[in-house]
């Protein structure tokens with residue numbers, strides 16, 4: 001497992017590597033621009049070059065970029081849909097410039113229009129965006145917490161997207177422990193987890209699983225609310241060991257996306273390692 005965290009790229013995108021190195025991460029996730037603004041950040045060549053060079057020095061094995069929170073490829077609002085596609089393009093372009101391994105994104109919400117109406121917008125948009133991927137860079141769908149009309153709340157919904165894109169070779173999946181838990185998957189119970197992973201393998205294929213987001217949840221199993229909390233402090237708690245120790249997840253980047261309020265990532269990464277070892281021993 002490649003331990004990692006979502007780190008800030010304030011002060012230039014290559015600074016993210018400095019921060020990840022300080023935390024002794026083997027994987028890192030970054031935003032390529034402010035996640036709450038449509039306006040893309042223009043990265044200088046000096047920064048993207050330094051990112052690649054520093055990544056090699058720091059021995060960071062996996063780099064993923066997270067798309068903006070504003071992105072909603074399923075939005076029935078034409079302007080939002082168009083802005084979302086443009087933002088995804090910009091993210092993929094920066095990701096390619098820094099030699100990232102993936103762009104992780106939330107599919108979005110159909111906002112009540114219905115799953116089929118949403119997919120009718122999402123699928124063609126993704127078909128175009130997949131053209132910006134390359135041998136290294138994948139497009140990675142994240143499972144959703146299942147709030148409102150969000151798409152990707154189940155393995156079945158993610159599988160539908162993969163199928164409709166003719167099982168494109170560079171379309172992957174990122175599993176967020178918090179989102180899986182709040183969408184009703186009992187990730188702390190080995191039998192339930194085995195069954196969910198089995199469905200993932202059968203419907204999507206474990207070879208498409210590219211990344212894990214390791215977040216505890218502030219809210220309960222099946223609550224469908226996307227509220228991350230510090231590792232060990234939420235409703236998943238020490239049960240995270242079961243998730244981390246699952247044989248299907250070994251070797252993947254495992255990225256913390258918890259609120260790093262007072263720079264607690266160093267402590268959390270220690271806990272992540274401990275829970276992983278405990279999970280492996282029990283698996």
Ligand SMILES: [Zn+2]
Pocket residue numbers: 142176213257
């Ligand atoms: Zn996530």
Ligand SMILES: [Zn+2]
Pocket residue numbers: 145176178179226227228
């Ligand atoms: Zn989330």
